[in-house]
Amino acid sequence: MSGGEGDATAAPIRVLIADDEPMVRAGIRAVLATDPGIEIVAETGDGQDAVELVRRHRPDVAVLDIRMPGADGISAAAEIRRTGAATGILMLTTFGEDDYILRALGGGANGFLIKSGEPEELIAGVRAVADGAAYLSPKVAARVVAHLASAxxxxxxxxxxxxxxxxxxxxxxxxxxxxxxxxxxxxxxxxxxxxxxxxxxxxxxxxxxxxxxxxxxxxxxxxxxxxxxxxxxxxxxxxxx
The missing domain is CATH 1.10.10.10 (Winged helix-like DNA-binding domain superfamily/Winged helix DNA-binding domain)
Structure with a gap:
């Protein structure tokens, strides 16, 4: 996948954004635009459309809202995996969606971020997933472990x-x-x-x-x-x- 941070010769990390809230998409776009090593190649507010856009653009990373119309992020992630695309999947979640996170863990997601998290976490998550790593924001990791423990x-x-x-x-x-x-x-x-x-x-x-x-x-x-x-x-x- 794309090269590491600070490598001026590396190809940019190509990112798809999928979230049904236009203002959220605009915020994600604005944050990622601050990193010259990241390029937004497509946006959508529909999960099923996200799958088609991945087929068309083959981005390095798909940033998917965990809940969307058409197909939620979990279904979209599973379908993206079935296409054989090497796209890394970074899921966006809000508080109270722990069950969705647990389902997405088994559906091919590479990382999870809280929508209310720091902007730096979004950039770090995109770069980590583009590098083939797993990325759990600290808040997500703590919540998932606590949820699993209680269940x-x-x-x-x-x-x-x-x-x-x-x-x-x-x-x-x-x-x-x-x-x-x-x-x-x-x-x-x-x-x-x-x-x-x-x-x-x-x-x-x-x-x-x-x-x-x-x-x-x-x-x-x-x-x-x-x-x-x-x-x-x-x-x-x-x-x-």
Whole structure:
């Protein structure tokens, strides 16, 4: 996907915006326009139209409202995945939509942002997802973990214990990689951090997803948070190197 921040020679990150509120779309557009490395290639207020626009433009990242007419963001994300497009999916959510977030985790979303979050989070989320990383804003990560804990059989303590047991079954290197995945790092960034080639990191991530029984990096990041396995105690979507 697109190159990293600060690389003047890199192609811009091509972004689709899908939100049924025109003022929200305008706000997203205005924030992303402050980053010269990001280019808006299409906008829509309809989920089904977003799928067609992804087919047409093949953006690097689709920023999707989690609830829209025509097809909601979850359905649109699943359909985008079925098209085979390499587009990363960044979901926008509001408070009170935890169930939607949990559904979207299994539907191919790569990251989640709160609409009321800081503008810097939107840019960071787009860049992370374009890099192939998972991105959970700190507020989303905390809410999802709390929601899972309250819904889990046996209560929060049992769910945390189960998550820790799952993580303990990983190798030490896999736990290191999972910690960095939860911190929002891409494969390339993880490779540089731990001193291996990127292909090795990809193999570790694939193994982690299989062994944890989760569908994608975002779901793995949530499980890492449940297990308390975070970089320096930070939430995914926090400081990135």
């Amino acid at each position: 889990g059989a046996g209560g929060p303590a049992d769910r945390r214990a189960s998550a820790r047991e799952q993580v303990a079954a990983l190798t030490a290197r896999e736990r290191d990689v999972l910690t960095l995945v939860a911190a929002g790092l891409s494969n390339g960034q993880i490779a540089r951090r731990i001193g291996v080639v990127e292909g090795t990191v990809k193999a570790h991530v694939s193994s982690i997803l299989v062994r944890l029984g989760v569908p994608n990096r975002a779901a793995a990041a949530v499980l890492a948070h449940e297990a308390g396995l975070t970089l320096g105690g930070t939430c995914a979507g926090g400081p990135r190197t």
